[in-house]
Amino acid sequence: MCMCHESHHPDHELVPSRYATRIGEIDVLVISDGAIPIPANILGTNVDAAVRDAALRNRFLPDVIDWGLNVIVVRSGGCTILVDAGVGSEMPDATRAGRLAQRLEGAGIDPESVTDVVATHIHMDHIGGLLDQRLRSRMRPDLRIHVSHTDVEFFESPDFSHNTFGGIQDIIRTSARKFLDAYRSELRPFDKEYEVAPGVIVTRTGGHTPGHSVVRVASGGERLTFAGDALVPVGVECPEWQNAFDHEPEEATRVRVRLLKEAAATGELFMASHLSFPTLGRVAVDGKAFRYVPANWAY
Template sequence: MMFSVDETLRPGSQSPAQMPDELVPSRYALRVGEIDVLVISDGVFPLPATTLATNADPADLAAWLDDRRQPSDVYKWPLNVVVVRSGGRTVLIDSGMGEEYPDFPRAGGLLAHRLEHAGIDPASVTDVVLTHVHVDHVGGLLADGLKGRLRPDVPIHVAAAEVEFWESPDFSRNTFGGMPDVLRSAAKRFLDEYRSQLRPFDAEYEVAPGVVVCRTGGHTPGHSVVRLASGGDRLTFLGDAVFPDHFDRPDWHNAFDHDPEEAVRVRVRLLRELAQTREPLVATHLSFPSFGRVAVAGDVFRWVPVDWDY
């Protein structure tokens, strides 16, 4: 069944007419064969623009930002989460930021509110998949909006290498070194809260029919992507394998890459593969709804957003 507000409202929930309107769209539905996909915006997260590229020449980064008419000091990272329905299972892929930054304006951490607006009851989620255990991907599971409303035994699928890393995290390869306390704290609380529900996998795992989570490494040791395939259609959720600047400069190191050089290798491999197959992708930090394709442009790449279907 295709996602829609009317069809996904749970019994006893508010009707769309009773819900306060949002000023901008926050969810985008599409179909991959028989698999229903809903991209949901968790909001945006303003960070220093230098977090986009720690190894960039400051003038080159300033030029990239100016070319996109972005301010030179702050970049608002989009935060996208995906809900997938396949074979009677409802899979939540990542959980957004939650309430991990109470001193920040509430520009992110909106997932629980927007799930409600989409008529999706957290208790209907049969599986959770985490691309990795960074705070903006697990924070929603620590917040009241989802915590306690998910099934108490809902399985959480995450790469075994990711769990092992966060048991004793090593930031020595990270070139930025920023926010380690926040990253460690959120990861520790997540592991303490959900350890009994973790379902670690080594290389890949089919969570639902045609929904396969695959470890890539790079951004974090257990970073994973999610491959969807049904009826000849394909879609890949790239998580944090690619950021907006990486089409033009795939060699730039994101501030939160735990192994920057490996992250570059993973990124280039995935982008070349997707350019060759022309299959669409979605990613956490591309502008909502982050649904598009990638093309090769000489030695770099070109982002090709898919036109919205109204």
């Protein structure tokens, strides 16, 4: 007779939500902020719908895809750096997202220990967590937030007239305004590139947003690139596909292909915000496109 009892844990705690790795002497912890459901038709906006749908079916992807919300915590040179901060409460209908505060706590990371935040760009699912009082009220008063000057300037008065952004322009605009108003004194805008801590460099790429940036971690001959939203689901296998969330779709494609070529050449660990947790893998050349090879989990 089965004596199993139904678990009393919330559903979101029945899946892994953090994964630790090391890049040389630098500690990196991947944390999931949850997931948001995104209609698949925002992908491949520049390709025939039948071709796109066939490619998605071939990968067993549904009409609505769960996009992971991945952030990382990096420890280097006495600094504890949070790269992106999830969505917080900025998308209230996304009930399976906005988990960062509780998952930092679960990982034993006190928000007050975070010395620096890097925002890859000023979209609500990357800065929203900083507006969540569960985090904001516990952040240190001398927190430094590194974000591209180009993104700060753009989101002061954003122009969304040339793109649909999946119909969420108002949320993007409102969240950006709240973020800029709340953290004006903590912002440390950079131009093209900035070394946040030894071996941790943020570099502006543009494309997804005018000031979109990536973070590279390097130590002891090992490398990891956190690519932010330079690529989204299916972006490795179909790098020419544009999506409705890119501010500059053609430039975003050039950025994506350049990053994938670089990752394939170096063999480095490569991850992005919206790939399936823990999104650590390597990129291989596959004909005219690329193939993503997930890293083996080290238990």
